[in-house]
Amino acid sequence: MGGKAKPKKHTAAELAAKAKAATESVGGGKAGIAERDKNAKLTTECLEPGCAGTKLASLTVCKTHWSNKHCTCRMTMELCTCFPAEKYEPLFQAPKEKVATHHNQAATIANNKNMSKAQRDKIKAQQAAAAIVDAARQSAKQFTAKAAGPTTL
Secondary structure, three states: OOOOOOOOOOOHHHHHHHHHHHHOOOOOHHHHHHHHHHHHOOOOEOOOOOOOOOEOOOHHHHHHHHHHHHOOOOOOOOOOOOOOHHHHHHHHOOOOOOOOOOOOHHHHHHOOOOOOHHHHHHHHHHHHHHHHHHHHHOOOOOOOOOOOOOOOO
16 A cells, blocks of 8 residues: 655646746836836937936827927927927938848849830839839958968969
């Protein structure tokens, strides 16, 4: 006959939950603030003295923050006359659209003889704009001795 079975005091799930609570961050404190700002891609801060570190997500949030914290005219957000738009609007401008060309686009378009002249001119203008962007982005290739090819010795 077997011995008495001693019941377990804690289940594996309880022990795992306890270990997780002890080792993983739950998003509090300075590390949690930094992590949330990084995930939300908040990089713009209030430029006024005394508000260092206050993150602003958009121009609307910036106007609301201004009307609550810095406004001297005490009007509503839409009617606020003291909001320095020239100072804050450039921080929230949308990035300009990038002109991109597929690596094989020039070869495909060059071979299309049935295209109208207007379409060809339009495509050439797009390619010229893309070439300017690509030329600014490219750098000279540096070959290593191994990739330089066969030696002549």
